[in-house]
Amino acid sequence: MGFGSELxxxxxxxxxxxxQDAELRLLESVKKCVNQRIKCDxxxxxxxxxxxNTAQKLETSPEFNSPTFQAWSTVIKETENVIKLIRDNAEKLVAKTLERLVQVINEKKxxxxxYxxxxxxxxxxFCKVGR
Structure with a gap:
């Protein structure tokens, strides 16, 4: 299979x-953005x-069982869950997205x-035959 005569x-x-150059520049830009996202996360x-850590120092002893202390404890626990999700997502970006992106860039190169x-x-x- 070859190119048509117009190509x-x-x-x-x-x-x-x-x-090909434009695709490589775009992929490199995407890679840079993904790296930035990972760093930001x-x-x-x-x-x-x-x-x-600062908030946990503010907590008082568990003998206070008021709704305010319960709400504060919930905020801290949920924030810890958010931290875990953000870190897990950043690691998945590194392990899957970034790794695959580097692979695609290398394939394109x-x-x-x-070519x-x-x-x-x-x-x-062609030059040899044309002589």
Missing amino acids: QGQPSHSALLSL RDYATALANMV SEKKF NEEHNRLHAE
Whole structure:
């Protein structure tokens, strides 16, 4: 299987290279954004954990069983749950999304390299035949 005759010229080759470059730039930008998201999530979880640690110091002894103390205890417990969810999500982003994104970027780079090598090889053969 080959290209149609309208896709065999230098303008088509340049367009395909431009498309590959644009896709790689987009994937690199997505990777950068995912890394930023992971960093922000981790920082946010750390800040919430610090807040919970400070809040736990404010709690008084369990002998006070008023609705206010119960509500405060619930806020702290739910914040701890949120921290766990945020951290788990950040780890999943690293383990699944980021890992797969890096894999796709590497595949795109190798496909571009293969395309360039094949184009150069075919161009060299064409030049030999044309002489």
